[in-house]
Amino acid sequence: MTTIEVQDLTKTYRTTTAVSRLSFTVRPGRVTGFLGPNGAGKSTTMRMILNLDHPTNGSIRINGRPYTQLRDPLRAIGALLDAKAAHGGRSAHNHLLCLAQSNGISAKRVGQVLDQVGLASVATRRIGGFSLGMGQRLGIAAAMLGDPPVLMFDEPVNGLDPEGIMWIRGFMRAMAAEGRTVFVSSHLMSEMALTADHLIVIGKGRLIKDAGMAEFVGGGTESYVRVRSPEPAELASLLTDRGAEVSSVDDHLRVRKMPAAMIGDLAAARGIPLHELVAQETSLEAAYMAMTKDSVEYHLGTPIVSERK
Numbered sequence: 001m002t003t004i005e006v007q008d009l010t011k012t013y014r015t016t017t018a019v020s021r022l023s024f025t026v027r028p029g030r031v032t033g034f035l036g037p038n039g040a041g042k043s044t045t046m047r048m049i050l051n052l053d054h055p056t057n058g059s060i061r062i063n064g065r066p067y068t069q070l071r072d073p074l075r076a077i078g079a080l081l082d083a084k085a086a087h088g089g090r091s092a093h094n095h096l097l098c099l100a101q102s103n104g105i106s107a108k109r110v111g112q113v114l115d116q117v118g119l120a121s122v123a124t125r126r127i128g129g130f131s132l133g134m135g136q137r138l139g140i141a142a143a144m145l146g147d148p149p150v151l152m153f154d155e156p157v158n159g160l161d162p163e164g165i166m167w168i169r170g171f172m173r174a175m176a177a178e179g180r181t182v183f184v185s186s187h188l189m190s191e192m193a194l195t196a197d198h199l200i201v202i203g204k205g206r207l208i209k210d211a212g213m214a215e216f217v218g219g220g221t222e223s224y225v226r227v228r229s230p231e232p233a234e235l236a237s238l239l240t241d242r243g244a245e246v247s248s249v250d251d252h253l254r255v256r257k258m259p260a261a262m263i264g265d266l267a268a269a270r271g272i273p274l275h276e277l278v279a280q281e282t283s284l285e286a287a288y289m290a291m292t293k294d295s296v297e298y299h300l301g302t303p304i305v306s307e308r309k
């Protein structure tokens, strides 16, 4: 059972409630995105999953056990939280060797993970000279040392160039395809749309939505066609008879479950004039913004215009 189970989790820092009664399960074989605006509580939750911080209330189980009861944590869960944590004077190989030796992992595994993340050719170079992208790969190599079935990444693509971003996306997808449990945080829906199969959305420390990507993409109830006609009642009954769902909003009709072209054709065939026919697709980004609009810590105000000419 390679899952992360979060149950009724709460974390309070003096006056701030960072996480509030949060419950969700991260399952194997897919990439689960952990999405929320800045300050939503993602990093706090991830730190608690790794036992780096302690819940005020609630519990977390990894592969069915609390972290403190994992016999060999590095073989149970691998994580990339802060890539800059490595010692700059060491070579990539020595850094990983130290980690391996202190965790009872064979030296042979070091070469394997360096290969896996594409750092074999720079294994003897000092980490201090690594680019941000190389540092991220090294952090991922460290997370992979124990060959864990559960992987967790906190905002792994922040600051990376397009090639680095593509590589990390591909890596996470490959790990999920191998059947591992992959949990990755981001504050960008656009990033998650390209990587995740499932999304857990939080805002102000609370769960907002836990659903498959298909449910977000489909938009279901949020995609409709806006139609205006001087004969709304006749049009509504015509479209309803053909299977559409029609509601009247202000001066127009909202038509669901029927494409705009079909609405136009049916109206034309019946001689009903149309004054407006617009397909309203809710983008993923818009759906996410609407979902989290009450949870954003700082809304953007009016831009400050520089007075310098």
Ligand SMILES: Nc1ncnc2c1ncn2[C@@H]1O[C@H](COP(=O)(O)OP(=O)(O)OP(=O)(O)O)[C@@H](O)[C@H]1O
Residues within 6 Å of the ligand: 013, 016, 017, 018, 036, 037, 038, 039, 040, 041, 042, 043, 044, 045, 187
């Ligand atoms: N050690 C701490 N002491 C006090 N408050 C904290 C501490 N760590 C986090 N917080 C607060 O808890 C809230 C959640 O922070 P957290 O870093 O978990 O959010 P996040 O979703 O990871 O945001 P970001 O995308 O900006 O990293 C914020 O209001 C933050 O200021």
